[in-house]
Amino acid sequence: MEVPKxxxxxxxxxxxxxxxxxxxxxxxxxxxxxxxxxxGFVGFLIFAIMTFLPGGV
Known part of the structure; x- marks a missing residue:
């Protein structure tokens, strides 16, 4: 890496x-x-799906 250049x-x-x-x-x-x-909306959708599905986190 040539600093002046x-x-x-x-x-x-x-x-x-x-x-x-x-x-x-x-x-x-x-x-x-x-x-x-x-x-943010996509993240919320993933959170909502994971929450309401059986066995969700």
Whole structure:
């Protein structure tokens, strides 16, 4: 691992990066929130199925 070479590539990426617009940020936040809610819902369904089935935990 060459530290100077890695640092220059990181600096180059940071220079190219820009702050997202409010529309872009809110769209990404909405999609991420929907994904988190979906995973939670699937987890709840698995919990409910395991609870109500005979021999469930």
């Amino acid at each position: 890695d640092l220059t590539s990181y600096v180059r990426v940071l220079k190219l990066a820009s702050t997202p617009s409010w529309e872009e940020f809110s769209q990404v936040a909405l999609i991420a929130g929907a994904g988190i809610a979906f995973v």
